[in-house]
Every structure is written in C-alpha cells, then in structure tokens.
Amino acid sequence: MNPLLEKRKNIIIVVMIFFMAIYVIKLFSLQIIEKGYKEDAIRNAIREINVIPPRGLIFDRNDSLIVYNEAAYDLMVIPKEMKEAIDQGAIFDTLDLCHVLDIPIEEFIKRIEKAKAYSPLLPSVFAQQMSKEDYGFLQEKLYRFPGFFVQNRTLRHYPIPVAAHILGYIGEVNDEQIRKDSYYQMGDYIGISGIEKSYEEELRGVKGKRMVLVDVNNREKGPYKNGDEDIPAEPGQDLWCTIDVELQKFGEKLMSNKKGSIVAIEPQTGEILCIVSTPSYDPNLLVGKARSKNYAKLLMDSINVPLYNRALKAMYPPGSTFKLANGLIGEQEGVLTRNTVYSCGAGYSIGNHIVHCHGCGSINLVQAVQRSCNTYFCRAFYNTVSNSRYKSIQDGYLAWKNHINSLGFGQKFNTDLPYESSGIIPSVEYFNKKYNGHWNGNSIVSMGIGQGEVGSTPLQMANFMAIIANRGWYYKPHVVKAIGAKNKPNTRYNEKIYCDIEQRHFDAIIEGMLCVVTSGTGRSAKMDDIVIAGKTGTAQNPHGADHSVFACFAPAKDPKIAVFVLVENGGFGASVAAPIASLIIEYYLHREIKRTDLEERMTSLKLIR
Amino acid sequence: MFGHSHTTVHKGFDNVLIILYGILVLIGWLTIYSTSYKPGSDFELFSLNTYYGRQLIWILISVATAIAILLIDNKLIQTYAYPIYIFFLLLNILVLFLGTEISGAKAWIKIGSISLQPIEFAKFATALALAKLFSESKTSSEKKMIWIYAFILILIPAGIALLQDDTGSALVFFSFIILFYREGFSPFIIFLGFLAILLFIFTIYFNELYTITFLVIALIISFFINNDKKYITRNILVFIGSIILIFAVNYAYNDILQPHQRQRIDTILGKSVDPKGADFNLNQSKIAIGSGGFFGKGYLKGTQTKLNFVPEQRTDFIFCGIGEEWGFLGCVALIAIYLALIIRLITQAEKQRNAFVRVYGYGVASVFFFHLFVNIGMTIGLMPVIGIPLPLISYGGSSLWGFTILLFIFIRLQYNNN
Structure with a gap:
C-alpha cells in the first residue's frame, strides 16, 4: 500500500463535495433567490379560457318569446x-x-x-x-372516431319570422370592434343592428373565465386547481320589447307585396307596438353559416332593398298629414283660430304659379282639415311665417321651425332604434342661400301642405299622431319595455316631452280629424265600433304613382294606439293606407278582424312584382 | 488471509449500500410515476402501457439480477474480467451494424418490445477490466506501460460510443481518470487536461487574443512564484503547447464545425441566447426546478414536468421533476444521498486489501459521480446538455440494469474480501 496514494482518497472526496456544494449553491439561487420562475411556470402551463355566457332572450310585450338561442x-x-x-391500430x-x-x-x-x-x-x-x-x-x-x-x-333563432329590421342580427366581431372594446376577442359575437346592437351590453352578459392546464403543445389537460379559481359567466339579460308580435305579424301580412311602412305607437308611453317596413326578410336568414351568403343576396336586391328599414330611414314628403302640424302652429302663433275662415277658389296662387285645390269655398279650420284644403293651409302657413310680429321672413320661419321641431320633425329621437334618419326641415341658412337672401312666405309655401323641401320618416309621423292623441306631449318612441325581468322597466326613455303647442289648440284639429273619417277624405277607415281620428295624405312621387298615406289614432276619446301607414305607389291615402290603418287598429283593440273581406283585399293587393 | 484487525469485519453484504440503492430506486420510480400521472386515470401497476408499470418490471428484473450476482462465485468475476470486457465490446460493435436507431443514436438492440442499450453494460465491463489491469501488473516494465493500457481500455468503449452517436456515454468512460488518479496517475497530466478544456472554452467564449494575453500574464506570474530552472522550462513548454491548442481550437471551431454544432456550443457556453431553439430546453428545465421553491409544489402537483414543458422529463431531465415537486429541500437531500453512496463506495474500496476490489470500487464511484455531476449540472445550466441518465432514477431499463450490475458486483466482491 502506498500511503501517498491513500491520501488521494481524501482529495477525491473533498473535490466531489466541493463540486456538489457549488450545485447546491446554484440550486439555492434558482429555487429561492430568483423569483421569476414561479410566474414563468404559471404562464407556461395555465391558460385562461373565456366562457361565453348565453345571450339574453327577447320577448314581446305579451311575453311571447321572439328570439332565443338554439344549440x-x-x-x-x-x-x-x-x-x-390510427397509428396505434384504432379502426377508423x-x-x-x-x-x-x-x-x-x-x-x-x-x-x-x-x-x-x-x-x-x-x-x-x-x-x-x-x-x-x-x-x-x-x-x-363518436367514440369510434378518435380525434x-x-x-x-348557440345560434339566434326567431320562432316568428317577423320584425327583422327591429330585432337586428348578430355576427362575429371585426378588428375595429375589437380595437375599440377590449371585451371582445376574435370569434366573439356582437349585435350588428336592431335591438341586438342597441342592447348589446345587456344581452351579451359578462364573460366568465376557466383556468385549464395545457401542455407544451397547448393541448388542454384538465382544470387547474379543480376549477377553484374559475369565474362563472353571467348570462345575458332578457329583454321585453314593446312590440306586439301578433300585431307586427298582422301588419307585415297586410303589407305583403307592397313597399311601405306601418308604425304604431302607444301614445301614453311612446312604446312602439309594431314597426313594419316592407319588403322585409326572414330574420332566420341572417343566422349562422348561411349569414354572409344570405346577407349578400339581400344586399344585392336593388329592386326590393329588403335590408332598408323604411320606417326609420326613408324620408317621404309628409303630404297632407303635415297640414295638421301647420294648423297647430298657426293657432299657437295666433294667426289662426278654429273660426278663421279662408275661401278656396281653385287654389292658392303665387304669381303665375298656382297650388291647386278643389274649390272648397269659405271654410273654417275644422272643415279645412276634413277636406284637406290646400288653399287654407297655404294661407295659414304664409301668415305664420310672414307674421308682422317678426321683423323678417327669417325670424318668422325660425319660429315655425322651432314649433315643427318640437313636434318631433327634422331630428332624430336617438332612442334604441338603430340607424334613424332625421328627416328634413331646412334651416334658415338653407333658404337664404337658395334664394340669395331674397325670399318670402310664398317662396316656401308648398311646405304648408307637406310638399317641397320637407321630409319625414314614418316613425316621426306616427310620433306626431301620438302627440296629437296626447294633446301636446310624448315619450320618445322606443322598442324595449323592460330589461332583465318584466317588472324592471327600461327607464331610459321615461322623460315626458312637451311640445310648444298649447293643449287647447288641439281640439279643432282633432275635431277635423274625426270628420275626416266620418265624412271626409278618410271614410275608408271608418268603423262601426271604434272612433278613429285620422288624416289622409297623398305624397307626390316624381318617380311614379303617388304614395298613399294615412295617419290616425284611436279610440278618439281615449287613444290607445297611434298609427301611421305609408304605401308606396298606393295612390290616394284613402285607397290603401287608410283601410290598412283601420285594420291595424281593429286588430290591436279587438284582437280579431271582423272585416275579413277588407283584410283579404288589402293583403292580396299587389303593388310590386 | 491476514489483517483482520486492519478493517471492520463484515458479516454480510454492505447493508448501507443496499439501502441507499433501494432508496434511490424508489425515488426514481415515484418520480417516474409523478411525471406520467394524470388525475383520474387508472392506476396500472404492472401494465406495459404506462411508464411506471414498465419501470416497475425493470426494477424487478434488476433486483433479480442483483440477487443472482450476489450468488456468483467471486473468483469467477475476477477470472473472467477480460472476457466479460471483450464480450460487451463485441456486443456494442454488433449494435453498430444491427442496432436500431432511437432518437438519433444507433445504440439500441430491439428484442420484441424491449429496447436495450448495450453501452450501459460496457461501463461495468470496463471497470472490471481496469480492476484486472491494475491488480495484476506487477513487473516494472508492466508498470511503465500501465497508463497506456489503461487509456486503451477506456478509449475503445468511448470510441464505440462515439460511433453509436452517443457522446454522453463516450464521455462517461473518461470518468475513470478519477480511478487513475487514485492509482497514481500524474496530477500534472490531469492538470494539463483541464487546462486544455479551459483554453477551449476561453477561446470560443472570448477570442484567441484575449486567451493568449491571459496566458502570457499567467506565465509571467509563474516565473515569480517559482523560478526554479526546471519549472521555467516546463512552464514555457506548456505555454507553447497552449498557443498551438488555441489556434487549433480556433480553426476547428470556425472552419470544421457545422453551424448547428457551433450554435450548440455557443448556447452551452452562454455565448448566444436562443430561447426557441437549443436554449429552450434548458430554460424550461430551469423554470421547472426554479418554480419548485424551497419546499416544492408537492408530490404529483408539478405542472412543468407533467405537461411536457421539460424535454425528456422521465429520462435525462428527471431531476426537474424532483426539483419542481420537492423543491430545494428535496434536491439537497437527493444530492446528499448520492454523495453518501459515492463516499461509502470510496471508503469501502479503500478498506479492501485486494487491489482488484479496490480499483473496481473506485471505478463504480467514478461512474456514479460523473453521471451525477453531468446530469444535475445540465439541468441547472452549469453543464452542457449532454444526454446521460441520473443513476438508478432515470426511466429506462438498460440504465437501471447497468447501474444495478455495476453496484452489486462491488457489493459481491467486497463481501468475499472481508
């Protein structure tokens, strides 16, 4: 034995312990001093997965389910x-x-x-x-198909395929929406139009979170901590809309094969009972995988333009129904009382131009409404804007414009209805420019009878009827009644808005409207058991046959419904729009139609191919 | 026999080694079970479908082999040391032609569904051959040649391992230099070897100019420390040799190595960071161990090793599983158990009067230490990623079987010798 070599045993052991001590120091540094590794490990292996809550359901005002989720x-x-x-021998x-x-x-x-x-x-x-x-x-x-x-x-489903424009549709979010709202992620659904859009936040609910373990290939390997840290999703809130889906269905049926619109409002609340725009489409078309294909098809239909919501967007010359507004303003401005008599020969002449009329003779305000006298309302309008109270035509027009705005014309309501148009009530500046500063009441007198540079939407007209029914006030028209539960009313639109026409001025106008139906231009809307106050209109259409218009409310004593009907190319108001409006009223108040022959006639009337 | 008073008399096999063996194998199996554990999956103990089931079968085979070894006549082992060595070398050469390629290395024999890596058996065979060499060289001419023979004995299996594309195992055979040192090999030559490795690393990590500057300073300092003429000549010779080596390394690195090999060396040396490629595995390994903290996440509660973030989490990187689930405490305990085993081997070897047993004991200790040193060093980023298993713990039949034979031959030899 070499004692020198035996000493090497100790050297070997000391060197080995020395190296292992270095390792222990390194481990101490890795596991105790450096803190980042724990977070790295969590980032590696734990993924948060969003749990998308079910979207809220939509009911109509009578609790009928109109939009639900279908698996x-x-x-x-x-x-x-x-x-x-398959590699492991599975039979596929x-x-x-x-x-x-x-x-x-x-x-x-x-x-x-x-x-x-x-x-x-x-x-x-x-x-x-x-x-x-x-x-x-x-x-x-499925077990036989590994992988x-x-x-x-969930897909939206519409058991009663009506009110497509108002209900709207949902679709996948786009990049811009993701950028604007961090709530959304690729592949999420968002309301694109209608109620789906305006109540997106209520309907979508709140996403939840699920923590899962994933492996290095990002494959799910089960819950993290048994799901203890998961956040459950909050389901979307259900909505009750103001729409009466049976009435809506009835309205759409009456309007089949016609272009036009029906808007019905409950005057006391501003709740929209039905809002029809035809041609329409089945909302189920814009669901799921067929959506983009169907959407393109609807978009390409340039003849019927089914995606276009006429009730909110189309601006029509209001026609004779506008005379009611001018009557009210004339009274408020003091240029007109119910006893004011103007005489009508063959029309109202301005220089060598003449606004024709039928020669109504000497009539008062009530009679003028009843007969829809052009001469009467031209003069009333002229007198309003050219009133000597105002220093200039500009001031006079501005006063008129303020009144007409307070009646809901020329502006958007900005409620829960998507893509409204504001209609047209021109500004003073517009006319100053047009007439080079030189204009007077006669320059713009056609506005007195709802023609010329004035445009209104069917919604504005229906709301105007509600104002008359209420004699001077309204709630903004809206489509959602309650959110979350039926007894939780939607409080966004409960501000009572007064127009600047005094209540007393409405009497003569309403009296005239009653006469319109009993013995005037709107006799075709007359019913035995319901008293309707209405006004016909015939909006001139430079492109073809005139639009048939009827605006009304009923019952006259205690109004429950205000209706506006416009049928494009329907001719006189009395011929199509008035009967349709009366059928809507009959159905809404009685839930049945006695005049089945009229219903049949209106339904089968075809004005488009 | 004489000298009973010199050592403690053992009335049986060394229980300490057997118990340490048992503990390590148990830790290994439990860790393999944990890395394959999925909540809710069936517990299939003896199933060939699970890693832990297969490993359990290998444990049983290893235990049976260990018992068989303990029953063999001691003389037989000593007598047939060279034939055993030659047999396993031939087997490994055979693998080069008939073997199956698994993960890049043509180092496997496939028998039915069992794959064996014969290089694992060359380790104990080489240790036996070295024991035979050092215990039987008696004449002075033989003593002069002994280091050459010794190096031939380790270079042959190392060369075969390289041909099998198994760099890790090839390096393992150089661990016997520890044994050589104990048997009298010059520390100066070992110093030269380490110097060469250091120069290699310096040259690549910095550049040849820095390295030469560093060497010149070292040389000048050496003159002041020891100005004996003999040493000055020697130091100058070492200096010149170093310069030649530096240029050789520089040339080999820049002109011979493939870009991916260069990349690997760079990453190992920390010269370049490549979080998606070569560095990814090491980074994941550090995350697994680092996230264990002081106490660890608890048994079966690790995420990094179970969800495949750590590569080779049952074999070469099994230490990550221990680091993640048992924390710093577990890691230190495991290193302590290994050190206890190795020190026990060395002290027991030293007590032997039979040189064969002593040399063999040192051989076993050398192989265990080298594996431990490289394997753990690799997982914590102190060693290059060289794929060799953690003894008795890593998943794999050949490795477990090979280490069992390696250890139990010593247990058998030292019993007889006492």
Missing part, C-alpha cells in the same frame, strides 16, 4: 389525435363517418388536409352546424 353542433377534429389513434371507419355527414370521401380528405394545414394539434371545425338529428346519430358512435369531438355553440 348548434360543430364537429371538430384534432388531426394529430386522429393520426396517433372513414366511410361510415362520410355516410353520417353525407359527404364524399374526397371531401373528407380535403377537410382533414385543411385542418392539418391550420394546425395538427389544435381543433378545427370539420362540419359546421350539424342538424340535431345528425348530432344525435353521430353522438352514439373528433362535438362543440356546442
């Missing part, structure tokens, strides 16, 4: 899982799967290749929105 089933595939299973009956899905084998291969190209490890949609039947059938044998699974998603 749809997407068949998903993870190509790698499928391949691994491709033909059977093709048979269930009713696709040829080439299509199967194409879809798998596409999924692989997207990601072999992440799920891709293999078959979108399978029917319930296919899903039920497939579920039984495939079914993902539920």
